[in-house]
Amino acid sequence: MNITIERAALLRSLGHVQSVVERRNTIPILSNVLLRAGDGELSLAATDMDLEIVETVPATVGRPGGTTAPAHTLFDIVRKLPDGSQVELDIGGDGTILTLRSGRSQFKLSCLPVEDFPQLSSGELKHxxxxxxxxxxxxxxxxxxxxxxxxxxxxxxxxxxxxxxxxxxxxxxxxxxxxxxxxxxxxxxxxxxxxxxxxxxxxxxxxxxxxxxxxxxxxxxxxxxxxxxxxxxxxxxxxxxxxxxxxxxxxxxxxxVIPVGNDKVMEVDAKLFAAAVDRVATISTEKSRAVKLSLVRGALTLSATSPESGSATEELEVNYAESPLEIGFNSRYLLDITQQIEGEGAQFTLADAASPTIIRDVADSTALYVLMPMRV
Missing domain, CATH: 3.10.150.10 (DNA Polymerase III, subunit A, domain 2)
Incomplete structure (x- = not known):
């Protein structure tokens, strides 16, 4: 095999496939990337036996053929080559050494046989x-x-x-x-x-x-x-x-898991709510990350306490017209959900302090989130 390829194209494709390769492998061939050259293109493949990525990229093929080379090492070499350079990959002799040349740089990498490389992508998938x-x-x-x-x-x-x-x-x-x-x-x-x-x-x-x-x-x-x-x-x-x-x-x-009897509805500005939760949660302990939501008509008070750090509260205006309610959540989980809300409003549908809460984006009915409460 002998090919010449642009460094940028090779680097991008190697970046895609090598991320599948685990850093530690008990099976040596799984540390390698499969390289096959022919018909004006280079095919790269990597696998961990559960996941396989195959990518083809244009190349000048002087001599078709194939080999497998250490994925992370090859990626690091190409990454450190100068921008705009051309890379020549050559397998000669008994096929156990891959020679990489670029400008005045030359590297020789040990190879393993193509036949040893596992194939995951064979077979038709009917849907x-x-x-x-x-x-x-x-x-x-x-x-x-x-x-x-x-x-x-x-x-x-x-x-x-x-x-x-x-x-x-x-x-x-x-x-x-x-x-x-x-x-x-x-x-x-x-x-x-x-x-x-x-x-x-x-x-x-x-x-x-x-x-x-x-x-x-x-x-x-x-x-x-x-x-x-x-x-x-x-x-x-x-x-x-x-x-x-x-x-x-x-x-x-x-x-x-999705509750159907929740009858208390709160609507709040999603961005203001997320920022307030983030601020108040600064006080909560690293282990529980608990934040309490205290709801009364038209207002929400967020609070957190910690034996080591003290306490924090913040009030927000909300659209809420039901009976008062106090409920606690893991602040990290609350933020994970509110960060998915792209519209302005977040809608919380609640039942009581011990029941799961439904959270939705007011402007988007395609997503629904359920969050379990915690004691605070």
Whole structure:
């Protein structure tokens, strides 16, 4: 194999694929990136056996071929080369050494055989549809903060994606819905159901896959092609293909967590509320991060106390006409949710101090958040 490629193009593609590669690997080949050259392009692939990213980039191919090279080392070398430089990659002789030349720099990297590199992306996935990049970004951004990091509840370590019916009064609209929960808070976001997605199985997309896709979505063209089966999902856009295994588990019946009897409604300016919570929470202890909301007609008092730091209160004008209520929340969870609200108003639908609260964006009915209270 012998190719010449622009440093910027190689760096961008290496940046995409090498982020999948774990820093510590017991299997040497998983530390490497697969390089294949032919037909005027270079294909790069990396995998951790659960997630695979493949990207193609234009290159001048002098001699087709392939090899695998240490991903992080190759990325660091190319990153440190001068802007605008050309990079030559050459495999000669027995194919065990990759020579990289650029200007007066030359590096020799040990390679492993292409045959040893695992293939994850083979096979057809029978459900295929496309979504706008902005819609996928919205689904991810407004749910991923609620993904559980508790490994024992592995079935919560991702975003649950499925086709559903959304009720608006007496009407039911088909939607593509994303849900995430860690047991303390729940995020449910939906968009109109894309053509071809009506028969998809409910799937749980792992947290690492969500993170990698989110990095790539900003660079994507208008639409992203999705393909999925019962155990794999594939995202394709521009010259990138991401294939991932799905979490093999059953997502809980989240509808049961969403309260239906909450009868007390408070509306507040989302930005002012978030800023006030952030200020008051400065006093709360690092362990509990508790903030108390005291509601009376037309007014909200936020307060926090700590044996070490003292106390803090702040008052806000709100739209509230129900009986007085006091309820406590984890301030971090409260901020995570209010930061997703892009409109001016946040609507809280409450019941009592011990029941979960529903939070919505007044201007956007596609997102719903549930937050469990805490004792304060």
């Amino acid at each position: 295929n549809f496309s979504v706008a990049a902005a819609d996928l970004r919205g689904l991810i951004d407004r749910t991923r903060f609620a993904i559980s990091t508790e490994e024992t509840r592995y079935y919560l370590n991702g975003i649950y994606l499925h086709a559903a019916k959304s009720k608006m009064g007496s009407l039911e609209t088909p939607v593509l819905r994303a849900v995430a929960t860690d047991g303390h808070r729940l995020a449910r976001v939906e968009m109109p159901l894309p053509d071809g997605a009506d028969a998809i199985p409910g799937v749980i997309i792992p947290r690492k896959t969500v993170t990698e896709i989110r990095k790539l979505v900003d660079e994507a063209a208008d639409r992203i092609e999705l393909s999925l089966s019962d155990n794999k999902i594939r995202f394709g856009f521009d010259s990138v293909v991401v294939t991932s295994k799905l979490i093999d588990g059953t997502f809980p019946d989240y509808e049961r």
